[in-house]
Amino acid sequence: MEKQQIIEQIKWMITDGNSDHEIEALLVAEGVARTEAKYTLSVVKNELFPHEYPLPPEPSKSRNYLWIGLLTATLLILLLAFHPWRKSNTAEREITPADMIRLMKAGPGVYTTELNKISSGWTFNQDKDRWENKKRKTALAIRMEQLLYMCPVLHDHSFQDYLESHDFRDIIYGKPGSKIYQNSEFMFTIQTNGAYTMISLANR
Numbered sequence: 001m002e003k004q005q006i007i008e009q010i011k012w013m014i015t016d017g018n019s020d021h022e023i024e025a026l027l028v029a030e031g032v033a034r035t036e037a038k039y040t041l042s043v044v045k046n047e048l049f050p051h052e053y054p055l056p057p058e059p060s061k062s063r064n065y066l067w068i069g070l071l072t073a074t075l076l077i078l079l080l081a082f083h084p085w086r087k088s089n090t091a092e093r094e095i096t097p098a099d100m101i102r103l104m105k106a107g108p109g110v111y112t113t114e115l116n117k118i119s120s121g122w123t124f125n126q127d128k129d130r131w132e133n134k135k136r137k138t139a140l141a142i143r144m145e146q147l148l149y150m151c152p153v154l155h156d157h158s159f160q161d162y163l164e165s166h167d168f169r170d171i172i173y174g175k176p177g178s179k180i181y182q183n184s185e186f187m188f189t190i191q192t193n194g195a196y197t198m199i200s201l202a203n204r
């Protein structure tokens with residue numbers, strides 16, 4: 001087993017509650033001496049739970065400890081890179097008018113990546129030719145040179161407030177449940193029924 005695989009295995013075994021004996025047996029099976037296996041496990045547990053497992057004194061040096069040192073250093077790097085409490089790059093928020101404008105200018109080639117920066121769970125559904133986020137019950141599509149965003153009915157007026165505060169004019173529109181906002185470049189149409197809001201963005 002490769003060193004990185006061993007590290008990953010140790011990490012998951014600790015997380016899953018495996019006994020020290022089972023984890024030490026894994027290291028011994030990979031050619032690590034029993035004393036070195038115990039020390040390595042103690043180092044890993046100290047890094048994961050420093051308040052519960054103090055770092056033991058380092059055993060006497062030997063050439064085999066170079067391998068253990070490399071193993072521990074690699075584990076620390078992995079813990080820093082994939083720490084479960086590390087701040088996510090995803091904002092986990094709702095889509096805004098500014099997001100729609102930015103997506104429309106960027107083009108569909110980057111939609112999956114950019115949408116997942118806003119909230120996780122976006123995938124492209126080829127059968128329906130649209131991007132979907134089932135967790136948030138939202139979808140995004142391009143139809144007739146318009147960008148369409150479908151979401152559950154908004155419980156506040158944040159979308160409209162944004163448009164009104166960014167020089168979009170509210171155009172009187174006779175269709176019930178519909179509003180149009182436009183400036184010199186873009187036009188937003190917001191239509192709401194009992195369950196969903198459909199927002200379309202088009203160039204003027």
